Amino acid sequence: MLKRSPQETHSNVAALEDLVSLADYSFMDTLNCDPEANATGSEHSPRQVFSGHYVPVKPTPMENPEYVAHSQSLFRELGFADSLAQSDDFVRMFSGDLSHVPEPMRKVGWACGYALSIYGNEFTQQCPFQTGNGYGDGRAISVLEAVINGQRWEMQLKGAGRTPYCRGADGRAVLRSSVREFLAQEHMNALGVPTSRSLSLNVSKTETVRRPWYAEGSRSMDPDVLISEPVAISTRVASSFIRVGQIELFSRRARRNEHPGAMEELEKIVLHLIDREYNGVIDQTLPTAEKAVLLAKEFRSRLTSLVANWIRVGYCQGNFNSDNCAAGGFTLDYGPFGFCDAFDPHYQPWTGGGQHFSFLNQPMAAERNFYSFCSALKPLLAKHTDCLRQLDEIQRDFPRVMQEQMEAMWAAKLGLDAFHPDLFSELATLMMQTPVDYTIFFRELSSLPDDIEPLRKSFYGGRTYVADPEGLDQRWTAWLTKWQSLTEHRSREELSSQMKHANPKYSLKEWFLVPAYQQAASGNYAMLRELQQVMTQPYAEQSERVEKKYYRLKPLELFGVGGASHLSCSS
Numbered sequence: 324m325l326k327r328s329p330q331e332t333h334s335n336v337a338a339l340e341d342l343v344s345l346a347d348y349s350f351m352d353t354l355n356c357d358p359e360a361n362a363t364g365s366e367h368s369p370r371q372v373f374s375g376h377y378v379p380v381k382p383t384p385m386e387n388p389e390y391v392a393h394s395q396s397l398f399r400e401l402g403f404a405d406s407l408a409q410s411d412d413f414v415r416m417f418s419g420d421l422s423h424v425p426e427p428m429r430k431v432g433w434a435c436g437y438a439l440s441i442y443g444n445e446f447t448q449q450c451p452f453q454t455g456n457g458y459g460d461g462r463a464i465s466v467l468e469a470v471i472n473g474q475r476w477e478m479q480l481k482g483a484g485r486t487p488y489c490r491g492a493d494g495r496a497v498l499r500s501s502v503r504e505f506l507a508q509e510h511m512n513a514l515g516v517p518t519s520r521s522l523s524l525n526v527s528k529t530e531t532v533r534r535p536w537y538a539e540g541s542r543s544m545d546p547d548v549l550i551s552e553p554v555a556i557s558t559r560v561a562s563s564f565i566r567v568g569q570i571e572l573f574s575r576r577a578r579r580n581e582h583p584g585a586m587e588e589l590e591k592i593v594l595h596l597i598d599r600e601y602n603g604v605i606d607q608t609l610p611t612a613e614k615a616v617l618l619a620k621e622f623r624s625r626l627t628s629l630v631a632n633w634i635r636v637g638y639c640q641g642n643f644n645s646d647n648c649a650a651g652g653f654t655l656d657y658g659p660f661g662f663c664d665a666f667d668p669h670y671q672p673w674t675g676g677g678q679h680f681s682f683l684n685q686p687m688a689a690e691r692n693f694y695s696f697c698s699a700l701k702p703l704l705a706k707h708t709d710c711l712r713q714l715d716e717i718q719r720d721f722p723r724v725m726q727e728q729m730e731a732m733w734a735a736k737l738g739l740d741a742f743h744p745d746l747f748s749e750l751a752t753l754m755m756q757t758p759v760d761y762t763i764f765f766r767e768l769s770s771l772p773d774d775i776e777p778l779r780k781s782f783y784g785g786r787t788y789v790a791d792p793e794g795l796d797q798r799w800t801a802w803l804t805k806w807q808s809l810t811e812h813r814s815r816e817e818l819s820s821q822m823k824h825a826n827p828k829y830s831l832k833e834w835f836l837v838p839a840y841q842q843a844a845s846g847n848y849a850m851l852r853e854l855q856q857v858m859t860q861p862y863a864e865q866s867e868r869v870e871k872k873y874y875r876l877k878p879l880e881l882f883g884v885g886g887a888s889h890l891s892c893s894s
């Protein structure tokens with residue numbers, strides 16, 4: 324096993340050999356392999372997995388892979404040469420072909436099982452009496468864990484073929500959803516929102532799969548209408564991919580005493596989570612029960628901050644169940660996500676998603692996931708009443724901590740020293756009634772306008788109403804005057820600069836993504852590259868051409884039926 328010390332730097336990862344020399348399989352010592360699994364990783368058919376933390380699985384190489392994109396910023400952070408991304412070896416490996424990969428890399432990846440709670444309600448699929456159901460990484464296969472520049476990274480191929488958790492599906496991801504996830508991860512990182520990161524994106528020149536599409540004139544996917552789409556594999560990278568649902572899976576098994584080692588497996592996954600995500604935050608010498616309490620407290624802090632950040636940048640996750648909630652407190656699984664255009668508290672990017680996951684309901688959805696997380700820890704605290712009491716307190720206090728984070732976030736967006744409920748409530752009403760583009764409004768406000776004229780750039784209604792029958796102009800003026808009186812004690816330059824750090828100028832709207840992935844499907848990646856360039860500097864003033872194209876209201880024809888959102892949960 325090869326492990327580098329944090330002091331060592333790797334500024335010269337220019338070839339596959341350099342990368343795989345960093346491979347670290349220490350998780351195999353601390354986690355359990357499914358005892359029924361075949362060590363060669365040749366299992367690609369769905370089956371029930373009853374115990375163990377991971378199943379060895381070989382990725383299924385994508386036919387005729389072609390390089391599409393890589394993250395220059397992550398490559399820089401990892402000390403990788405940009406030329407590596409397009410080298411044959413690298414493209415093959417991150418398209419699922421490990422046959423040529425040298426030692427010490429094992430030519431087998433791994434997939435993990437997890438459970439699912441839907442808005443806090445336990446969901447069990449297929450097998451009601453046992454939690455060893457087939458839910459888990461159905462198409463995501465990790466191939467490498469490595470400590471690079473003192474930080475541990477897990478590299479996971481999404482769309483790398485079937486695993487025992489595929490539940491009969493094809494194990495593939497299409498280019499459309501892969502482009503969305505690749506760009507969204509890049510964008511969120513540049514926005515300063517904790518997230519899994521994009522490493523690379525490759526497409527197959529020949530392999531396609533069929534996916535449901537819209538029936539004529541409808542906004543919903545129709546399972547009977549299928550289209551062929553190119554297959555792609557994106558590699559995402561994170562300190563771990565442990566989800567709340569994963570802790571739940573082992574907790575359910577322990578609670579139901581499903582097998583003799585169930586409690587031990589729960590403890591192992593919790594300690595693994597602490598090691599991967601909370602190392603340095605939680606004292607390793609404490610007993611497990613005390614560690615679990617600290618873990619809950621730290622996760623609460625990260626999760627509430629994460630969700631406040633989502634709202635700050637206009638992001639809605641769309642399907643924030645416990646399987647899509649990273650236990651490290653970062654954004655994971657960019658499926659039916661969206662960045663809002665017009666401000667709407669009930670903005671929900673996914674036609675299949677419920678209102679409970681909509682934009683301003685995300686704190687509640689986070690609370691549900693947090694409760695699932697705390698419940699999952701409880702079997703470890705059964706004999707520790709004091710720890711249990713502390714955990715209950717941490718859980719009970721979630722809404723207060725969430726509210727504090729939200730208020731601090733709104734205050735920062737408005738450049739205020741403290742949250743002013745009346746001012747905010749009038750603003751929210753005005754933003755909805757006008758309505759305003761969320762990104763443009765806050766960015767224009769960050770330039771500290773003297774009157775409401777510059778704010779009109781963000782008014783959707785402003786394009787159609789002339790007479791102002793509802794007196795919106797007067798109300799906006801009154802609101803602005805009040806806001807100005809609360810901020811006038813600050814240096815204008817400093818205030819504006821601070822607000823521009825809280826309020827991005829550019830956000831990755833779906834109607835920018837659609838033409839980019841459509842063009843990519845025909846082998847042209849120009850728009851994708853341009854979006855990557857623009858959206859990785861979301862707070863910067865960019866060229867006039869960029870501003871004209873990406874800092875504008877969503878065109879009216881893209882609203883409503885036949886709109887620009889081509890997304891589903893699992894594409």
Ligand SMILES: Nc1ncnc2c1ncn2[C@@H]1O[C@H](COP(=O)(O)OP(=O)(O)OP(=O)(O)O)[C@@H](O)[C@H]1O
Pocket residue numbers: 458459460461462463485488489490492493494495496646647655656657658892893894
């Ligand atoms: N084409 C597919 N083949 C096999 N499994 C799939 C496929 N699509 C989705 N799944 C699995 O179904 C579950 C729900 O899908 P969802 O869209 O939330 O996840 P995903 O986008 O594939 O994965 P992740 O949460 O890892 O980003 C996941 O466990 C996923 O692995």
